[in-house]
Amino acid sequence: MDQGINNIIFPKVETKEEAEQIMYWSSFAPRGNRGMGASAVRAGLYGRIPCYMERIASESMMIIQIESRKGLENLEEICSVSDIGAIFLGPIDLAVDMGHGLNIFHPEVVEAMEYMIKKVNTLGIPVGT
Template identity: 30%
Template sequence: MPLRLTPTFRDVLAGADRPLIGMWLCTGSPVAAELCAGSGVDWLLIDMEHAPNTLPSVQLQLQVVAAYPVTTVVRVPFNDPVIIKQVLDTGAQNLLVPMVGTADEAGAAVSAVRYPPEGIRGVGSALARSGRWGRVAGYVSEASQHVSLLVQIESGDAVEHAAEIAAVEGVDGVLVGPADLAASMGLPGQQTHPDVLAAVRRVFAAVTAAGKKVGVNAFDPAAADAYLTDGAHFLSASADVTILARGSETLAARFIPAAPDGSTDTY
């Protein structure tokens, strides 16, 4: 009996009646991925750009998370057709391509996720998890239906091109990265600076006007609330490493007295 793949993030976003809340997976651990998959969040992102995730670890996390009612996105390290091809072959159905600054770069990402004649993706699904080793009927001819593509706007220059980027056919949504955006604006570490917030809202307006979905990273709860009010369709609110770091710090602060110099004595 032929197998069916899960709905893409594009499909899930189209059917959502509220903003979708997600989080990053940065540990590379399938145990952490499974813990987060059962948390109740709407979507997870396996990060290959700033986390120690490799092709085998990505595939393992995809397999573990598949048992749960959550959508998984994989962020590739950069806009490279070979890496994109390999990540798709692991079975990733939803990709996020970082640092997209122009419509041409967005078009290159679209080409990388599509088989010829629409794109340049190499055909190897019979050998890979993407088409479940030939068990998904018509995978090659219908592959674009099984893959959704998000691109990430992360610079001041990209903000200026947000409308053209969003208008590229095959781009299903745009995620704004305030951290790199702030740095590009000469405001490193100031993701909630008024100028950064204004730039994010400009992207929101441009992408929404193009009829596409728009999201944002917002680990600060107040910023997240504001972005949801501003019309974000999806939002990443934290990461596994962030929750572990802040939670362990809270535990230490609760039970270990601070030394006069502000440090803690763990002995």
């Protein structure tokens, strides 16, 4: 992140606690405990730390990827974590986890994907795959 990456996808998130840890370690204080590399600060507004921190916070997006039945079961709790930028679904890994191999068109997998999209949309969080 200190080298200019603004958006990160975190795969295989299954619990609210995992999502909270992601947001904690990727956010500056007071929201989290992200460190600040001196070289990045020098290259990105050295001497204006508050401006740098605000800019990075506003331009960064942490994306949570749900790829398992357990993640799907905990979807609403995961979505309750503040500042998540988007929720992505990993359909192939979800199909494998559900015991359907690579068949993302299995009715159970399709139903799970439709549920996730509808639920995340109602919570006002961007959703994708």
